[in-house]
Amino acid sequence: MLLSLLTRYLRRYWPFLAGVLVFQFVSALAALFLPTLNASLIDEGVANGDVPYILRTGGWMLVVAFGQILAAIVATFCAARAAMSIGRDLRRDIFSRVSAFSEREVSQFGAGSLITRNTNDVQQVQMLAMMSATMLVMAPMMSIGGIIMAVRQDIGLSWILAVSIPVLLIGVAIVISRMVPLFRSYQSRIDTVNRVLREQLTGVRVVRAFVRESIEEQRFRVANTDIMDIGRRVGSLFVLVFPLVLLIMNVTIAGVVWFGGIEVDAGNTQVGTLFAFMQYVGQILGGVMMASFVAMMIPRAAVSAERISAVLASETTLVPPAEPITVMPRPGEVTFDNAEFIYPGAEQPVLSGISFRADPGETVAIIGSTGSGKSTLVSLIPRLFDATSGTVQVHGVDVTQADLSVLWRGIGLVPQRPFLFAGTVASNLRFAKEDATDEELWHALEIAQAADFVRERTGGLDSEISQGGTNVSGGQRQRLAIARAVVRRPEVLVFDDSFSALDLTTDARLRQALWRELPDVTKIVVAQRVSTITDADRIVVLEDGRMAGVGTHDELLEISRTYREILDSQKGVDA
Structure with missing residues (x-):
């Protein structure tokens, strides 16, 4: 050796x-x-x-x-x-x-x-x-x-x-x-x-x-x-x-x-x-x-x-295709077709039988109890993991056949634990788009409800951010991560429980701004609070890695016992 x-x-x-x-x-x-x-x-x-x-x-x-x-x-x-x-x-x-x-x-x-x-x-x-x-x-x-x-x-x-x-x-x-x-x-x-x-x-x-x-x-x-x-x-x-x-x-x-x-x-x-x-x-x-x-x-x-x-x-499981597809026929469309994922060595799949579609401009929410597989599901969209069976299509192309750089350019991801790099507010936002102008950065900050606290910081866009964003609060870190994803102007925005550190008022304003400013962008939202996703075009309910229901808020109240139980458990919490 x-x-x-x-x-x-x-x-x-x-x-x-x-x-x-x-x-x-x-x-x-x-x-x-x-x-x-x-x-x-x-x-x-x-x-x-x-x-x-x-x-x-x-x-x-x-x-x-x-x-x-x-x-x-x-x-x-x-x-x-x-x-x-x-x-x-x-x-x-x-x-x-x-x-x-x-x-x-x-x-x-x-x-x-x-x-x-x-x-x-x-x-x-x-x-x-x-x-x-x-x-x-x-x-x-x-x-x-x-x-x-x-x-x-x-x-x-x-x-x-x-x-x-x-x-x-x-x-x-x-x-x-x-x-x-x-x-x-x-x-x-x-x-x-x-x-x-x-x-x-x-x-x-x-x-x-x-x-x-x-x-x-x-x-x-x-x-x-x-x-x-x-x-x-x-x-x-x-x-x-x-x-x-x-x-x-x-x-x-x-x-x-x-x-x-x-x-x-x-x-x-x-x-x-x-x-x-x-x-x-x-x-x-x-x-x-x-x-x-x-x-x-x-x-x-x-x-x-x-x-x-x-x-x-070690060969990565993210094997690039021999003939990658670079032209996306249906930008913004996300489709799961009987997708399954199992971790190596695990006895049971963490996801099984996942099938739903998000059309361009739609908002699809993912909800479920802790450990139901929500984060794993949205990780399949940007191909952080590959489905072990079934297919995941983004922009009308199977993610395993798409050119990775083209696929990732069309997706904005805000992870569950947002990470900021050592530098400035501007350098962190430009991580998504290097040639973004100051006007674009401020617009993204306005959408993410982060402009006010950035203006209050000494230096504004040039204010320092420590490694991991330890010199800002959890809510500020989440909003800066959201602004970073918005700067890219992708066709698909994925939010992995990215509003958990926000109060209800800020959460509501942020969602309204996202929906208003980005009407053509497909939004996949992992959420914990039912009250924040009731206006979603479609809600996918997960239970033990399987779909326990899919539909609008009103439809799920009628057909999904799991959804009703989640809603009942949160009564009075958001009041």
Whole structure:
């Protein structure tokens, strides 16, 4: 999974990777050549007191060292450029895929997990790509080249390397094998912390209203402690690796000094050769240590790559048609024909046998008890969900065959929980129509009964709106969301219980304005109060996901027991 993900994205930046290979190769050659020059300097120059040879060889050592530094800088730049580009592309592709998800896929992964995958997980893969490009190229060259050069210097001491390198590799492999399950658990714990934190921030009013601060703090403390426990276990493994590498390195060098000193004393080797051998040992074990460092990053990056690939491999249920219909024959018409919807894994459908039609300019109200499927029903109109059987037609076209951009341009949706973006009143309204003039914005605000309170705000249309609209009341937020839908001037307006936070007077004025100013627009209204929908052209009554009646207010009083029960339960409530 990790290799395929890296291969897919790295090949886009092959010029930078080629630069990494070339300059890392140059840097490694320079590093391998320096100990040989050092041995020659000691054995030929210092031992014989040859000053010109010392100066000449020392000058070459400076040139080689400078070349090594320059090559390493260029290689690191190329690696960083490629790795950062990979991170950017991954975040872009994840965002594009998630943007195409239906509510079903978003619920399946969870908003907190999707955020973690697009930030923390991408960062892990990005860091591995960076370290791999800079170390996994250099480490093998230093290790293999160092072994060759060390053997050339003194084959009699090479047995020390034959013992120390396998011991080091086995020790590191044991530690890394224990990290894989820990990293998978660590990433899931990060998802949990993000979810808890997101719930507490978005539900801060509820938390305070029910005096749940201490309980929520405990929830976060538990999630945070879980991360700490996993991180501590991972950290303890990290702590083992570097002392292990240093121990083996120091023991190896001590062995080289000990046995090399014996050979020097016996006249079998020279001091310069011994120093060069020690430097090559340092390079060999240093290369192994670099490779070990990258290898320790692989398990966590592999888990992250698996989570990223799961998002990228997920196909949205909102599959665009092979030949999308872009011309709508009957704008404003909405038809349900025996539509059914069942959530994945559910035993019973949440909607079943839904059949009704709304003609252009008509107002159709949807009413029913809590959990009867009202919001799910209107979500089928803009294709937030796809009906599992039956058909839903908008503008005379099956929504599964319509071009999505054309379909959505003709629909204005005001969700049950309206969301405002950080910015200004104007920027939120222009979210529906970017080129809307100030006059159009004010007209929409007048229709939505929001113009008065916007004028009272400092800055008017330019007054600031915080993220989620937390600096306005619930009723104001609903009216701004309604104004945003009106600005688009769609053929179909869908109100998902969008008047619940309004008082009866404001509700009545708003509906009158909508009906008066938008007579040709089809209005689908989910409502709780019967008194506000009595003048609807058609009322659809839902009970347990099925239609318990359809007709006008007077007709339903005669034929629908469920409608009469709803009306009786609300007597005196709106008085």
